[in-house]
């Protein structure tokens with residue numbers, strides 16, 4: 451296991467002279483804690499695989515350094531970095547048994563037979579592969595083969611980190627749920643640094659202690675699932691995490707008030723020094739805005755539809771042209787066309803050019 455530091459790391463597939471905006475990974479400095487469970491989350495093309503491949507050594511960075519426990523490993527090959535990697539599709543030997551497949555990464559490193567047997571038995575038990583240990587991998591389902599791949603990634607206890615690149619893509623949806631929780635439990639049992647790439651927020655939030663959100667080649671926030679939900683550092687995080695995502699609407703903000711579509715709503719903090727030229731927006735999660743009967747003093751919205759998610763209902767409304775979602779409180783008799791909106795000021799955030807502004811007490 452290792453602490454991993456990225457120091458001013460950046461990558462362009464078009465070479466170092468490419469324009470900075472075209473870099474697949476814009477310059478980033480950050481630390482991945484030893485023994486942490488991380489998810490690298492973001493939409494297709496945002497740079498997740500590039501970052502993972504830089505850490506593993508499959509890709510050499512255009513700029514910057516990678517340190518494992520303080521040692522610069524940037525020039526080292528994947529093999530020398532001592533990293534285990536699990537890909538989207540199974541990487542196993544069909545002609546070997548499940549047991550031989552699991553043992554392979556250990557035998558390859560000359561681990562004594564007794565230790566190999568004990569570790570293989572442990573990993574097989576954790577992944578429910580024990581009954582298959584003597585079967586040829588060839589005849590197994592795609593799910594089982596991917597479980598073997600996961601096992602091969604986890605079998606060595608001396609790796610600097612285990613990197614997973616969308617490892618549950620080929621897994622049947624039912625089993626996906628089980629494996630997701632299992633990976634979390636495995637992390638607790640095995641005490642390994644794990645980095646898990648996914649574009650699926652549920653997968654990221656169930657697996658990770660720390661979720662690193664990427665957007666357009668940048669890490670826009672790194673935090674616990676609760677931090678990402680409560681206080682998105684970037685409008686993209688607000689919109690990408692949560693279902694429905696955060697409402698983000700243009701506003702004029704002065705002191706402790708925001709004006710949206712001609713109405714004033716109260717803010718919990720004061721915003722006195724917003725940059726004059728910045729695009730100012732207010733962000734609030736649908737969970738913290740209640741639909742109400744129209745009333746003077748409430749921001750009014752036109753109701754498009756009601757989404758009933760079982761435990762909670764969300765109204766899809768429009769404020770002027772802006773789409774907005776609000777919680778429907780239990781027992782509310784839903785107005786026909788126009789409703790009022792009641793904001794919880796402690797959960798209304800202000801953004802300048804997409805970045806969270808802290809405000810003062």
Ligand SMILES: Nc1ncnc2c1ncn2[C@@H]1O[C@H](COP(=O)(O)OP(=O)(O)OP(=O)(O)O)[C@@H](O)[C@H]1O
Nearest residue numbers: 463464474492493494495496497498499500501649
């Ligand atoms: N080998 C390559 N050569 C040139 N451009 C590449 C290469 N690999 C990735 N890119 C580009 O770099 C950017 C980031 O891609 P990357 O695969 O890292 O994103 P991602 O978030 O992992 O997406 P996905 O989930 O679709 O794999 C994209 O614009 C992609 O087209």
